[in-house]
Amino acid sequence: MTSRPEETATPGAFASGVSRARNEFARLISYLVFGLGSVYLSWRAGQLPSSRWEPLGAGSFPKLVFAVLAILCLMAAVRAVIDIRKIGKLDGLGSALCRWIKIRRISFAIFGLLAVYLGALPYAGFSLATFVFLLIAQLLIADISKKTVIQSVIAALIFSVGLNMLFAGVFNVFLPRGVLFAG
């Protein structure tokens, strides 16, 4: 929930203050997540056995790094709380979150599609999975019309089958063939 152009551009100190408080609140959550995570990882690293051959074992460096991270996150979180209290205008969080998600709906849709694509890649093979991914992703980003559908199909074909052939033939990089097409 960092400041978007439309938020920062909003005239008036009140809107700016609210926006800043929301940003700080979002970051505060990230500091807490990273802080707690690093405390846990520092503890896990401390469980690793020490070495007979050196003063620092395998766990010492990660323990040190995650301890430093926990301290930094704590400092940042305290600072964020002070800032939020100073601004004192932390309202409309729900609607801000909805707007934040709405702005990024295509980004999240593309990421979801990428996750499905990566999951399907070993089974469907590079060419088929990539063709479907490219086609859907292009139509998600562009407005659907007869022209964009035709353009997307052509582009998807070139960059799925074409790239596969290019990498296999020219660079000797063999992309997943897929369980469906193996043998």
Added chain:
Amino acid sequence: MLDAFLAGAHQVFAFDTLIYMLIGSVAGIVAAAIPGFTVTMAIILTLPLTFAMDPLQGVSVMLSVYVGGYTGGLISAALLGIPGTPSSVATTFDAFPMARGGEPGRALSLGVWASFFGTVISTVILIVAAPPLALIAVKLGPWEYFSLIVFALTVVASLVGNSLMRGLIAGVIGLGLATIGPDPMMGRPRLTFESDILMPGLPFLVVLIGIFAISQLMSEVEDQGEKSGQALIPDSIDFKTWAVMREVLMHPVNLVRSSLIGVVIGALPGAGGSIANLLAYDQAKRSSKTPEKFGKGIADGVVASEAGNSATAGGGLIPMIALGIPGSAVDAILMAALMVHGVSVGPRLIMDHPDLAYGMFVAMVVSSLMMLVVCVLSMRLFLRVTDIPKQFIVPTVMICCVIGAFALNNRVSDLYLLGAIGLIGYGLKSLDYPLAPLVLGVILGPIAETNLRRALMSDGDWTVFFTRPISAVLLVAALLSVIFSVRSILKMRQKNRPATDEQDGD
């Protein structure tokens, strides 16, 4: 030295290498001309294509993409007013008004020539500075190396992004990510949670692609509710190539000063072309007799910004070749490419592989010449690149990222890591965490750990880090960089208190 230089030159001037470099140069210019497509991303996409090449051939191709990329950002900056890459932000200040004022050809030619001279000047400094620095660096012990990495990370954290604290957090997260997998000295698995995916550790390039490329591509399709810049590509453009070359050379002080700024900024870890671009512009404006003309289409503004960002290419290679510390994310990828080929990058690079090091110097000069020739001959064609819609670019580049991550180890599990890291990178980017310190943390983490453990193996006393002079100086410099950063942020806060939203560094 001469033998090594000739051996390197012989490899670079091989016909196939020159052809690949030419393609790389064109690809770099085209990629960077597309708004939102960074030089880093172009280099990442080039990497898998170089796996089948010799180390020097692969790095030469990547350098040609690098040099071409810094120039390509100029095209959309001058014609659309949108920086093609973050390193061409200041270029828009004068190149765009100049283009709008009816001189788009002059604006582009000024930028191209300034980029060329900037790269050449930085390469000369690289050739002079890197070998002696490497000779000093081989004498450094693990204490000095560890302190150097601490210094590098604090400098990166304080220079990049809007908040020192988030920069430091990102850097330490990077160091933490690097500890996952086998430990660098004994190979004992750490923090893997018995997962097969995490057992070999997080491959640096997968982290890099996920953090930089996937997160950037996801940002590109956010609905900002704003239209892209107005196209400004007239049917006839007069580039006035040779007249403009003379014009650039008529301002030698500005050209050399901006290039030197680029070299120094490039040599600082983490501070890349985007800072050099702005700083060189700022210095040109301060030193000008007519500062009021800046921002209205003055030639000095274009020359300073483009010479500044292009000179970081050579500057960034100085710490990488001499110390094994990458100056920027792009240098980190170059370093990783050499590591993929089994070449250990560090101060011994010049001694163990002199042909490779000197070949890189030659490749820099050849790349800048190629960029110049390609731009002069075919700039008109590249102008059309800015018209390619996002719907084709974003998914296609995503696929190229997937291929790059897969081709590294032929492991499907790396793709799952890519997706997860991409999402984390996008989250961090959305929360305004700088990503460069994180990536440098990942690459410097194992080096830092190895040196720390070596240092304490030979002498278990921690105070040695403060009693060895060079180590102490580096740690004090690290502390000073943090103090100065905090001081400047506090000053800026006081100055802009009512208006500021983003400058909340702590």
